[in-house]
Amino acid sequence: MIHDATIAPTDPHAGSAATSQPDAFTPPADSSLWRKDFLLGAATASYQIEGAIHEDGRLPSIWDTFSATPGKVVGGQTGEFACDHxxxxxxxxxxxxxLNFEAYRLSIAWPRVMDEAxxxxxxxxxFYKRLLxxxxxKGLKTFVTLYHWDLPQHLEDRGGWLNRDTAYRLADYADLTSRKLTGQVDSWATLNEPWCSAYLGYAEGRHAPGRTNGRYATQAMHHLLLGHGLSVQALRANDPRSQKGLVANFGRGTANSEHPADQRAAHLFEVQHNAWVLDPLLKGSYPEDLFELWPGTEPLVLEGDMETISVSMDFLGANYYFRSNVKSDGAHGFTxxxxxxxxxxxxxxxxxxxGLRDLLIGFNRTYANLPPVYITENGMASDDAVVGGRVDDSQRIAFLKRHMAAxxxxIKAxxxxRGYxxxxxxDNFEWAYGYAPRFGVVHVDYDTQQRTIKHSGELIAKFLAERRARG
Structure with missing residues (x-):
């Protein structure tokens, strides 16, 4: 999940669109969401829900280290227990x-399945064999992400994603898991949101491992993408019937004015958030404009790297949460x-x-080889509470309906x-934000681990039951 903003109170306008007709969730009759071949599922990630970080041979991860460092996570909270999943x-x-979901997207905890050797x-x-x-x-499609940010700490101690060797260790991990889980996974994603791993982890320091150097970010991204390409090769060799792809987060940037400098700023925002990942994957090169933003940060690229990175994919996972409005910073960037x-x-x-619709249509125009797309994450945080045994999350209901319409x-454009x-x-451990933001369609009481289906979940179940009944 992308985390690129500071925590703030809900805007006073937040409920304006959410409170109208909260039960009107079912899509119109001509919506593509009624199609039998359009997959509807829910997503989670290992560190955010599993807990049990010291059990059954699991090794420490960079998020164990980062969240245990004072001042890194709101309230000093960690993923030690999470949802006890x-x-x-x-x-x-x-x-x-x-809830009648048809697919489940989960991630494997790298430190849980391999030792240091x-x-x-x-x-x-x-554990994952039994789960899958x-x-x-149950008849659900299984979408498995290999790397959802919980790098084993022993690899970070050797340089993490700044060390080219980590890309090869990711491929080893992909090789091992795909050999052990062959036939149980419908769709493999090598990475989740490499932008967050590289930029938030290595340039801004707001995510693990907490480094703050722009040059580090571009090199980390290169090694992440190299690891992706190497991992796809291993996955294809071991599990040829499954889909192979990558999940990226995307940001929509709009300009504060029609002034050319502000329009350029919006362009550069999307270069940094989107083209930085998509160009090497789909064009085999980094966008030149990226280094206008960050001069002198070009990564070390060895012969054959870009061919490995731009290996063909069966799908692209797209994560989307919000739009950013920007203006020129008066130099070579945006604010x-x-x-x-x-x-x-x-x-x-x-x-x-x-913003979601516009990004998807824009990618389709820009990249002739854009693979089939799954919306692999879309949702919103709210301060949900159980009242009388129920959770009224009307803003989320409106949010999901409007984004599904987008x-x-x-699709019609x-x-x-292929799915959403x-x-x-x-609800789960939301990285540097801790446990206060609640993104789930199921409420979790972290003291008792009681689960309560929210009203949004009830309406999703109702729609999916109706879709199933239509055949």
Whole structure:
């Protein structure tokens, strides 16, 4: 999940669009979401829900280290317990069935399945075998992300993503897991949101490992993408029937005015957020404009790297949360200028479904080889509470409906979009924000681990039941 804003109170306009007809969730009759071949699912990530960080041979990760460092996470909170999914996974998977979801996107905890020498950890692998086996028994499609930010700490101690060797260790990890889990995974994603790993982790320092150097960010990104290409090769060799791809977060940037400098600033915003990842994957090169923003930060690229990175993919996962309004910083970059009077979420993120549609249509025009797309994360944070045994999350209901409508508009404009995953199934550990923001369609009481399906989840289940009944 992208985290690129500071936590803020909900905007006073936040409820304006959300409170009208909260039960009117079902899409119109001509929506693509009614298609039987359009997949609807929910998503989670290992560090955010599993807990059990010291059990069954799991090694420390960079997020264990980062969240235990004073001042790095709101309230000093960590993922040590999270949603206790490691022990409650069976009942959590029952929620997927209860909500009528057709697919589940999860991630494997790299530190849980391998030791420092790269040997398999049988107990960790068995956990995912049992989990994926149960999903298959339930008839759900399985979308598995290999790297959702929980790098083993011992690799960080050797340089992390600044060390080219880490790309090869990712490929080893992909090789091991795909050999052990062959036939249980419908779709493999090598990376989740490399922009966050590289930029927030190495340039801004707001994510693990907490480094702050622009040159580090571009080199880390190169090694992440190199690891992706190497991993796709291993996945294809071991599990040829599955899909292979990558999940990226995308940001919509709009200009504060029609002035050419502000228009250029919006362009550079999208270069940094989008083209930095998509150009090497789909064009085999980095965008030159990126180094206008960050002069002198070109990564070390060895012969053959770009060919490895631009290996063909079966799908692209797209994560989207908000739009950013920017203006020129008067030099070679941009600065954000938040709009007034717009709907915002608990985190202060603007609700802008048109941004999702516009990005998807733009990518389809820009990249002739754009693979089929899944919306692998879309959702919003709110300060949800259980009142009388129920959770009224009317803003989320409106948010999801409007973003699903934006996806439908993109499909009708010619974009090949195959599915949509709600972020998230459960409230969870939201990285540097801790546990205050709640993104789930299921509420989690972290003291008791009680799960309560929110009203949004009830309406999703109702729609999916109706879609299933139509055949």
């Amino acid at each position: 490691y022990h409650r996974w069976e009942s959590d998977l029952d929620l997927l069935t209860q 790269g040997r398999p950890n049988a107990k960790g692998i068995d 086996g149960r999903l298959k028994e 954000e200028v938040p709009l007034e009077g717009v709907e915002r979420t608990q985190l202060g993120w603007e609700v802008n479904p048109d 996806v439908d508009e993109a 010619g974009v090949d979009i 995953f709600v972020w998230s199934l459960l």
